[in-house]
Amino acid sequence: MEGKTREEVEKSGMIDTWLMKHRLIYTGATRHPLILSIRDGTVDLSAYKRWLGQDYIFVRAFVPFVASILIKAWKESDDATDMEVILSGMASLNDEIAWFKSEAPKWGVQLTDIVPQKANQDYCRFLESLMSLDVKYTVVITVFWAIEAVYQTSFALCLEDGSKTPAELRETCQRWGNDGFGQYCNSLKKIANRRLEKASDDVLSAVEVALLRVLELEVEFWNMSRGDA
Numbered sequence: 001m002e003g004k005t006r007e008e009v010e011k012s013g014m015i016d017t018w019l020m021k022h023r024l025i026y027t028g029a030t031r032h033p034l035i036l037s038i039r040d041g042t043v044d045l046s047a048y049k050r051w052l053g054q055d056y057i058f059v060r061a062f063v064p065f066v067a068s069i070l071i072k073a074w075k076e077s078d079d080a081t082d083m084e085v086i087l088s089g090m091a092s093l094n095d096e097i098a099w100f101k102s103e104a105p106k107w108g109v110q111l112t113d114i115v116p117q118k119a120n121q122d123y124c125r126f127l128e129s130l131m132s133l134d135v136k137y138t139v140v141i142t143v144f145w146a147i148e149a150v151y152q153t154s155f156a157l158c159l160e161d162g163s164k165t166p167a168e169l170r171e172t173c174q175r176w177g178n179d180g181f182g183q184y185c186n187s188l189k190k191i192a193n194r195r196l197e198k199a200s201d202d203v204l205s206a207v208e209v210a211l212l213r214v215l216e217l218e219v220e221f222w223n224m225s226r227g228d229a
């Protein structure tokens, strides 16, 4: 902790502090019934297909949000390497879009026909609100970490020893559950924690509110796969 003020030490590891404080909703987002059903091999494949189509639309809306973070990093960040981590995230979104396009036909899902459901619209609207220049880099980099980390944690669960994930869904789980994606999420978390250490109390409150909103929206997004939205 050398070189840090007492205040910085108190605020370090802010993300884990929040995850402990809000563990109920965090668990709701990372161990959703859809994920648990993939993991125990009882998944309803029509729920998977609904998720697939909706997530393709979400990922397309996620790209401009990440682009807006890149601009904020360039303008506001005190560390030039942040930009490289964000850029690698954009590259992985490019791969994600290509993956959806090759995965959808295997399941008879026509991506051009997908109508965004309410939870998806709410999520995309939330991302758009965060693209405003008034929203601080510290807020959006933490939100970015949270969105990626929910998928990483969820899908990694389906790859753990003892999981009964169906063979045809293992590639999907690998996409977000692999170690490389885990390391990338850790890099985002480190950036977010570093920024949070220096943040004012007002910014800390804004980040906590945004983090909770992400977790709620992720739960609602998974819920869409039930098809009763």
Ligand SMILES: Cc1ncc(CN)c(N)n1
Residues within 6 Å of the ligand: 055, 058, 059, 147, 148, 150, 151, 218, 221
């Ligand atoms: C809803 C949601 N959240 C997160 C991710 C991971 N990029 C995603 N594809 N979709």
